[in-house]
Amino acid sequence: MFTQLKNIDRAFQHIKKFSIAFLVACCLLTASVVYLCFAEIGKASNRVMILYNGKVLEAFASERKQNIAVELRDHIRTFHTLFFSLEPDEKAIAAGIGKALYLADGSAKQEWENLKEAGYYNNLISANISQQLEVDSIHLDLNASPYRFTCYATQQLIRASSKVLRKLVTRGEIRVLQTQTDNNPHGFLIQHWETLINQNTNPSQP
Missing domain, CATH: 3.10.450.230 (VirB8 protein)
Structure with a gap:
């Protein structure tokens, strides 16, 4: 019976560690996605589309x-x-x-x-x-x-x-x-x- 309890406790510890690792990975992934999204938005805001002689040209704004x-x-x-x-x-x-x-x-x-x-x-x-x-x-x-x-x-x-x-x-x-x-x-x-x-x-x- 004590052996079964130890196995359950060991399994619980494994699940706990896995859950913590999974949560940390999700947080890192979310932070990376948010950062990349803001970076792309910043790049897009510096792009200007110009219509010249019926053609759409892309220009880049700068300070x-x-x-x-x-x-x-x-x-x-x-x-x-x-x-x-x-x-x-x-x-x-x-x-x-x-x-x-x-x-x-x-x-x-x-x-x-x-x-x-x-x-x-x-x-x-x-x-x-x-x-x-x-x-x-x-x-x-x-x-x-x-x-x-x-x-x-x-x-x-x-x-x-x-x-x-x-x-x-x-x-x-x-x-x-x-x-x-x-x-x-x-x-x-x-x-x-x-x-x-x-x-x-x-x-x-x-």
């Missing part, structure tokens, strides 16, 4: 802080290209400057008005001069907002018989806006913008 330098440089490059790349056509000049002014504050408008009053754009049109700009480099200070920048670029003034290269250096600050629009897709605004150098690379050239 803006990771791309802030790239976006700032593109904003600066776009502004300078629109402001300084000019054709000898009044409507083309007005269109480019109009787009550029959406990307900057009143300091850019003041610069445009100064050039306009000085007859700069009229001289380009009358002499059939095309002006093209290439940004060489952009120095950014990301330590504090608004972000300070210095832009180094080269201008080409193309005439029918000659080409003149000019060195351009400007500086300013960029403020982050709360919204992004079609006219300002990055949501930045250049402010306190000024031209430091705008001169021929060869001083003997006219």
